Amino acid sequence: TLVVPSSKDYKLKLSDGTEIWLNSTSSIRFPSTFSAGKREVYLTGEAYFQVAKDKNHEFIVHTDHAExxxxxxxxxxxxxxxxAFTTALVEGSISAKKxxxxxxxxxxxxxxxxxxxxxxVHDFDAQEVLGWMKGTYFFHNKSIEQIAPxxxxxxxxxxxxxxAHIAGQTFTGEIDRTLPLSVVIANLQLSSGIKAELKNGVLTFK
Structure with missing residues (x-):
């Protein structure tokens, strides 16, 4: 099992040539080499997959939410x-099962x-969904509670x-992971008027 710590991301390549980008605090379990049957991995968190084509061997992603x-x-x-579980398809076709x-x-x-x-099912904004791969989280009318994780x-x-009122305050903008947290906090305060305090590793919105 590969586990990505907080504030990090990771890219790996599986034995079949499939490439996977993992977001922070995500984990994935996979074999060193796939057997003759299905190609199966087990994901917790967020990942982007570029699956190597193989008509004879399905590629299956298992999560606690769906397959x-x-x-x-x-x-x-x-x-x-x-x-909430989401999967966004950039190209090709997939089936989701719950x-x-x-x-x-x-x-x-x-x-x-x-x-x-x-x-x-709905259309999606690729910039918003895939921005994390380039270190930017784009959000539109998202609440503090949704942005917090x-x-x-x-x-x-x-x-x-x-x-609860503070938790429900909504924002539209972006968070750049390359910036210091103090700058991110200042930007959120400027765009919303909400106050925030960082103390002993705890960020509190007021």
Whole structure:
């Protein structure tokens, strides 16, 4: 099992030639070489896959939320425990499976598992979904509560807020992982008027 620590990301290449980019605090389990049957990996967190084409051997990504099957394609999977499961297809085709529900996804579309384990399919903004690979998190009308896990993973801090009203405050903008956390905090404060304090590894929005 490969585990990526906070504030880091990692790229690896599997024995079949498949390339995988892993986001912070993600982990993936895979064999050193694939057997004669299926190609299977187990993911927690977020990763972007460029799967080597092999018509005779399916490539399967297992997560706690759903299972994704593909022959050769490029797609992003967000399967962090605290987030809603999403997978966005850049090119090719994949199928997503959750219990008895199964869906074939087309390029340019993203599927999210919503209430009652139902699939919700929609178009996606590639910059917003894939920006993390270049160290930038783009967000549109996202709340503090939704942004907090990204800040926590990328800057290795705990994020709190004083009350539910603060947690629901929304932002549109971007977070650059190459900048110091103090600059990121200052930018968020300027764009929203919300106050924030960093003390002993804990960032509190007030």
């Amino acid at each position: 994704i099957t593909v022959h050769g394609t490029s797609f992003n999977v967000n399967a962090y425990p605290e987030s 219990g008895s529900n199964k869906l074939l996804l087309k390029a340019g579309r993203e599927v999210m598992i919503g209430a009652n384990n139902k699939f919700n 990204v800040i926590s993973r990328w800057f290795d801090v705990k994020v709190n807020w004083d009350n």
